[in-house]
Amino acid sequence: MQLIYEKSVAGRRGIKLPASDVPAASALPAALLRTESAGLAEVSELDLVRHFTNLSRRNFSVDTNFYPLGSCTMKYNAKVLENASALFAPLHPMTALLPGGVEFCQGTLGMLYDLGQLLADITGMDEVTTQPLAGAHGEMTGILLISAYHAANGNKAKKKYVVVPDSSHGTNPASASIAGYEIITVPTASYGDMDLELFKAAMTDEVAAVMMTCPNTLGLFNPHIKEISDIAHSHGALMYYDGANLNAIMGKVKPGDVGFDVIHVNLHKTFGTPHGGGGPGSGPVGVKKALIPFLPQPRIVMDNDGKLLLETANPKAIGRTANFFGNFGVMAKAYAYIIMLGREGLIQVSEQAVLNANYIKEKLKPYYELPYDMTCMHECVFSASKQLEHGVHAIDIAKFLIDKGYHPPTVYFPMIVKEAIMIEPTETESKGAMDAFIDVMIEAAKTAESNPQALHDAPRTMPISRLDETKAAREQNVCCIG
Amino acid sequence: MNDSHYCPHTPEEIQEMLSVIGVASVEDLFAPIPSELRAKTFNLPSGMSEFETFGRMQEIASENSGNMLNFIGGGFYDHIIPAVVDHLSGRAEFYTAYTPYQPECSQGTLQALFEYQTAICRLTGLDVSNASLYDGGTSCAEAAMMSLRITGRTKIVVDGCVSPFSRQVLKTYLFNLNVDVVEIPPLDGLLNRAELAAVLDDSVAAVLVQNPNFFGSIEDFTALADQVHGAGALLIGSVYPISLGLVKSPGEMGMDIAVGDGQSLGNPLSFGGPSFGFIAAKKKLIRNMPGRIVGETVDRNGKRGYVLTLQAREQHIKRHKATSNICSNQGLCALRGLIFLSSVGKEGLADLARLNRDKAEYAKGQLAKISGVTVLQSAVTFNEFTLSLPKQAATVVTALLAHGIAAGVPLGQYYEGSENCMVVTVTEKRTRKEIDLFVKELEVALCN
Numbered sequence: 001m002q003l004i005y006e007k008s009v010a011g012r013r014g015i016k017l018p019a020s021d022v023p024a025a026s027a028l029p030a031a032l033l034r035t036e037s038a039g040l041a042e043v044s045e046l047d048l049v050r051h052f053t054n055l056s057r058r059n060f061s062v063d064t065n066f067y068p069l070g071s072c073t074m075k076y077n078a079k080v081l082e083n084a085s086a087l088f089a090p091l092h093p094m095t096a097l098l099p100g101g102v103e104f105c106q107g108t109l110g111m112l113y114d115l116g117q118l119l120a121d122i123t124g125m126d127e128v129t130t131q132p133l134a135g136a137h138g139e140m141t142g143i144l145l146i147s148a149y150h151a152a153n154g155n156k157a158k159k160k161y162v163v164v165p166d167s168s169h170g171t172n173p174a175s176a177s178i179a180g181y182e183i184i185t186v187p188t189a190s191y192g193d194m195d196l197e198l199f200k201a202a203m204t205d206e207v208a209a210v211m212m213t214c215p216n217t218l219g220l221f222n223p224h225i226k227e228i229s230d231i232a233h234s235h236g237a238l239m240y241y242d243g244a245n246l247n248a249i250m251g252k253v254k255p256g257d258v259g260f261d262v263i264h265v266n267l268h269k270t271f272g273t274p275h276g277g278g279g280p281g282s283g284p285v286g287v288k289k290a291l292i293p294f295l296p297q298p299r300i301v302m303d304n305d306g307k308l309l310l311e312t313a314n315p316k317a318i319g320r321t322a323n324f325f326g327n328f329g330v331m332a333k334a335y336a337y338i339i340m341l342g343r344e345g346l347i348q349v350s351e352q353a354v355l356n357a358n359y360i361k362e363k364l365k366p367y368y369e370l371p372y373d374m375t376c377m378h379e380c381v382f383s384a385s386k387q388l389e390h391g392v393h394a395i396d397i398a399k400f401l402i403d404k405g406y407h408p409p410t411v412y413f414p415m416i417v418k419e420a421i422m423i424e425p426t427e428t429e430s431k432g433a434m435d436a437f438i439d440v441m442i443e444a445a446k447t448a449e450s451n452p453q454a455l456h457d458a459p460r461t462m463p464i465s466r467l468d469e470t471k472a473a474r475e476q477n478v479c480c481i482g
Numbered sequence: 483m484n485d486s487h488y489c490p491h492t493p494e495e496i497q498e499m500l501s502v503i504g505v506a507s508v509e510d511l512f513a514p515i516p517s518e519l520r521a522k523t524f525n526l527p528s529g530m531s532e533f534e535t536f537g538r539m540q541e542i543a544s545e546n547s548g549n550m551l552n553f554i555g556g557g558f559y560d561h562i563i564p565a566v567v568d569h570l571s572g573r574a575e576f577y578t579a580y581t582p583y584q585p586e587c588s589q590g591t592l593q594a595l596f597e598y599q600t601a602i603c604r605l606t607g608l609d610v611s612n613a614s615l616y617d618g619g620t621s622c623a624e625a626a627m628m629s630l631r632i633t634g635r636t637k638i639v640v641d642g643c644v645s646p647f648s649r650q651v652l653k654t655y656l657f658n659l660n661v662d663v664v665e666i667p668p669l670d671g672l673l674n675r676a677e678l679a680a681v682l683d684d685s686v687a688a689v690l691v692q693n694p695n696f697f698g699s700i701e702d703f704t705a706l707a708d709q710v711h712g713a714g715a716l717l718i719g720s721v722y723p724i725s726l727g728l729v730k731s732p733g734e735m736g737m738d739i740a741v742g743d744g745q746s747l748g749n750p751l752s753f754g755g756p757s758f759g760f761i762a763a764k765k766k767l768i769r770n771m772p773g774r775i776v777g778e779t780v781d782r783n784g785k786r787g788y789v790l791t792l793q794a795r796e797q798h799i800k801r802h803k804a805t806s807n808i809c810s811n812q813g814l815c816a817l818r819g820l821i822f823l824s825s826v827g828k829e830g831l832a833d834l835a836r837l838n839r840d841k842a843e844y845a846k847g848q849l850a851k852i853s854g855v856t857v858l859q860s861a862v863t864f865n866e867f868t869l870s871l872p873k874q875a876a877t878v879v880t881a882l883l884a885h886g887i888a889a890g891v892p893l894g895q896y897y898e899g900s901e902n903c904m905v906v907t908v909t910e911k912r913t914r915k916e917i918d919l920f921v922k923e924l925e926v927a928l929c930n
Contacts, residue, residue: 324754342529
């Protein structure tokens with residue numbers, strides 16, 4: 001398909017601007033003027049609409065295809081959430097920061113406050129900041145909170161390390177590293193969780209935090225989690241919970257109850273807000289009482305009369321992690337999702353997410369190697385090692401699925417499983433949809449034996465076949481010249 | 483019990499699935515969680531219907547004053563959004579997809595991001611762009627961290643005229659690293675160049691400026707770029723994209739990295755987000771860029787296509803050695819930015835910028851006629867300017883809020899000694915009638 005710039009015709013416009021009702025200002029001094037207008041597209045409104053409508057049709061999406069991308073919780077996004085979020089479109093965030101401005105923002109500040117309370121209850125935390133703009137941004141915020149906590153206790157110089165299991169999301173070590181920590185990685189044991197003995201050996205008083213995902217990226221709940229927390233705390237380290245997999249445990253177990261001190265929640269995963277082709281997400285961070293003094297500013301607080309106020313100049317706070325109050329539009333959707341589903345609805349979400357993952361696991365077990373064969377939570381991780389005997393890789397199976405109309409599961413993650421295929425169906429898929437997917441996965445396994453070349457050749461039904469990624473990386477052609 | 487239409491199984495289907503798994507009940511699937519760790523309370527309210535949920539959200543929205551006449555900016559701006567932006571970005575094929583890890587079934591998102599990167603390069607006059615960052619403040623911080631990686635140095639110099647919010651975000655990102663952040667206090671709403679020259683030594687990784695700055699002033703940083711390069715440092719400019727319809731681009735000024743908030747490009751105010759951050763740089767810096775980057779390539783048949791590229795920089799491959807921790811960015815907001823820019827187009831963006839400046843200059847002239855009100859700076863401005871009032875700006879702003887006017891951002895809380903000053907923003911959406919009303923109301927407020 002042509003680029004929008006290749007459809008451009010000089011002089012064409014996509015929108016009529018309002019006519020000016022004021023006198024023209026004098027021209028900018030030459031030294032401040034740009035010499036030539038930026039080379040943006042020049043297209044009519046219809047050209048524009050056709051271009052982007054046709055582009056959209058080159059995507060798989062939750063609304064068009066089963067999308068069991070493990071670790072990403074690609075559940076259905078209720079349409080009413082879009083309508084709810086649009087209600088807040090005209091509200092300027094700066095209004096709340098004007099003197100006396102909070103009076104005019106009680107609705108939005110109240111919603112953020114309530115959302116914080118609901119998330120605190122779901123996760124077992126004492127207070128939540130809604131400022132972080134994505135999961136990884138929440139991780140960084142959380143680690144900075146931990147660092148401020150240690151500094152306040154006179155331990156800034158001593159606490160140099162953050163411990164992560166080797167099964168963790170890549171964002172965990174990356175977030176801790178950009179926040180100034182060195183990383184200690186602990187291997188996974190044969191039972192699918194962080195090796196307890198190696199963990200004990202790694203723990204010293206120099207560890208600032210232990211970052212865990214629970215259930216982990218293998219979809220397994222760590223039965224030793226309380227023991228791990230206790231060991232971490234005995235060394236003065238805090239426990240960080242990566243909430244990426246929270247969809248598995250709502251109402252069943254609260255991270256705060258098992259010893260976690262800081263948590264981020266991915267609203268775009270567990271709480272039903274759309275993923276937007278790569279964001280916007282939202283990553284609120286919950287903390288235990290001891291960390292509240294360090295929460296980013298402005299912090300929304302409630303006075304004795306139930307009025308919402310802003311704390312803006314707490315000297316102990318880590319400062320600001322984003323310009324305003326976070327991705328408000330995303331939070332409006334998550335809030336609507338939580339109040340709509342309610343207590344019973346959220347419990348049902350976790351139950352059926354876990355039911356669906358176990359169902360797929362059992363059905364596919366005879367065809368794909370299951371490296372950790374036990375009850376999983378919301379996702380299951382297979383290996384394509386049996387298929388590899390026929391020269392077929394996980395990526396080949398992924399491309400075969402595309403031809404059959406399925407977005408592939410996450411492949412090659414977690415890195416500790418060779419040829420990993422990580423399947424997360426979520427609770428919103430019907431049994432019928434899963435049975436159809438299972439049939440195609442079985443077909444892929446059989447084709448791997450009978451006709452491996454067919455898998456190497458996939459996909460064949462898409463507008464393009466497999467792309468030359470080496471060429472892209474070598475040439476670095478990242479913008480259209482001209 | 484199935485009271486949610488989002489969890490579709492019938493009781494019979496659940497039984498069937500349980501027997502395949504070989505357990506008696508759904509509860510058995512949670513057996514791996516030790517019983518002593520199970521949640522003792524779960525106090526959420528009961529759920530409600532879609533109709534009731536939307537009603538509750540309407541109630542919340544009505545508790546805000548939605549009809550404020552905005553003369554405030556401070557990083558977020560009240561601009562027109564062409565109807566096509568909502569409709570096209572509202573295609574579920576865009577908004578219910580995720581990061582395009584599988585390029586064959588994600589060419590829609592990938593090509594759109596390539597076109598977005600192209601728009602950002604052309605707008606900023608730089609060579610390479612990524613596929614978006616979170617927002618304006620975090621993009622300043624990401625650019626600063628990029629300069630630390632590139633130069634191996636340990637100091638960031640920041641013009642005090644940069645948004646106080648962005649400066650706070652920058653300091654928060656860096657506080658636990660061994661990095662000095664040196665702020666240069668503003669001089670009459672402009673960069674204090676003498677003081678900057680005094681601190682520009684070989685420990686400086688980058689100088690961060692903003693154009694137009696928080697006071698609204700526009701400056702030519704061309705000479706500064708040479709000076710900064712002379713010290714072996716990088717010049718980072720945070721820019722307001724609408725102003726680039728008119729104002730000399732970061733590339734033309736010789737800047738190395740340009741960043742900013744993309745909210746003004748087709749994203750609603752939405753109480754502060756979501757918007758997107760952008761970052762563009764000179765080509766040689768690409769390997770140190772944070773976040774996703776889309777590149778052009780060909781498929782097995784030589785057909786053009788797009789993929790995520792240079793992924794070896796990223797956290798899902800490099801883990802703690804990645805150039806940043808970013809995973810999700812603000813893809814859909816960047817798409818809105820692209821649709822906005824493609825709708826207004828090449829000359830349309832210049833017209834839009836001119837319209838903003840015309841309205842602001844008109845308002846500036848009218849407001850300056852009020853007795854005791856003066857325009858603070860003599861510098862050239864775009865669509866924001868700073869007024870000095872005969873009394874505390876905070877008092878005046880509070881008074882006008884009650885009349886439905888957000889008159890400006892008082893500077894006292896951000897700059898000591900500026901208690902009587904406020905920054906006024908006038909976008910193309912403000913009519914002459916609204917501006918005249920504002921002038922009249924301000925005059926009355928100053929008399930009281």
